[in-house]
Amino acid sequence: MVLENAVNKKRLSAIGFCTGVIAGLATITPGSGFVQPGFGIVFGFLGSVCCFYSIKAMHYLQVDDSLDVTAVHGVGGALGMVLTGMFAQFSVTNANATPGTATAGWVEGVWIQVPIQLAAIAAIGAWSAVWTALIVFALDSVLGCKLRVSNEDEMLGLDMVEVGEHAYPFVEDGTLKNGSYKSVSVTTLQV
Template sequence: MVHISSGVSALACAVVMGKRKGYGVDLMAPHNLTLTILGAALLWFGWFGFNGGSALTSGALATSAFVVTHIATAAAALSWMFVEWSHRGKPTALGVVSGAVAGLVAITPGSGFVGPMSSIFIGLVAGGLCYIAVNMKARLGYDDSLDVVGVHGVGGTWGALATGLFASKLINPAGSDGLFYGNAIQPAIQAASILTAWIYSFAVTWIILKVLDAVMGLRASEEDEAQGLDLSQHGETGYIL
């Protein structure tokens, strides 16, 4: 649920704080694609410890979590790439790494409960679904510069639902079977948990932001925002060109 909470909290932040100055008019593309790819690669590698390490032992379950994490991430990267290719006419490196992160997010809830074949499907759906969600933000009118809502919120929601479909005691005897393994109630349990996480995360984040806004304010001034927060808040810039 950590990804759902982060995605929904990001949505609350976007709603309360509003759009950046020039959003929808000025070009706001990622400023360093090389570092973006490097960061995604580090995430992919580090996620093995995140999911595999959750078993708290170096055994069969940790190995299974390691494998399905890798498979789902690769599947999601390919899925995002092909959906973007079909939609925009060209694949992009940014799309591939965004899909990879979506796959990492989606497989996390079920990494200790699903098998390799299920992880392929989870990843494929995550890549396409998160691509659609990210592209919906313009229509819905919120400004999410890091696509946390579309990747983490939507990807985490799908991953939690998918766990209720594909979980198997053959993978983890301590868990529960999902719908496709004979447990028809598990998807409802997952859905109730997801709904609770959405409501709680949005409501609590909204309250925290409103309190902070009343006490100290949330937005930089228009002058500081136009100058750039690196300079206005820190007195330095990342690049001297």
């Protein structure tokens, strides 16, 4: 992520750096008790690259995930599960498991482990999707919460729309500063 910003935008990005670190950590987490420490570098590199392109795809598809949680944690975690199925080693898992219960991955010839990991990813994804849908439906039905606000409300800021004040007052001389630091006249926004 940092390299892409350096090459394409000719500057380094602290947010890109932090997002890459989080992506690497999310990717190695599933394998932390199953792979040798050196594989952490492989997991982290692959995780940050895959998550970077996942973020790009989410933006291209106009999916509103303001913190890129799905693209970083979801994709990174799923990739980490698959990589764990490939690189888990008996030398690590035997140290942490009850005797006779340790398993390993493709590097040890356990070919069934990746399909098991893929089934787990599908089950976790389905479980998360069902419960998220139920929670969103309940919030919408009971409290009237909406997942999406109007563009005008978003530009004005939900703090102003919902509670009538700015949590972070970036208003100077009658103009509201948005995320790109371009001035937007408050009077042009319809509320």
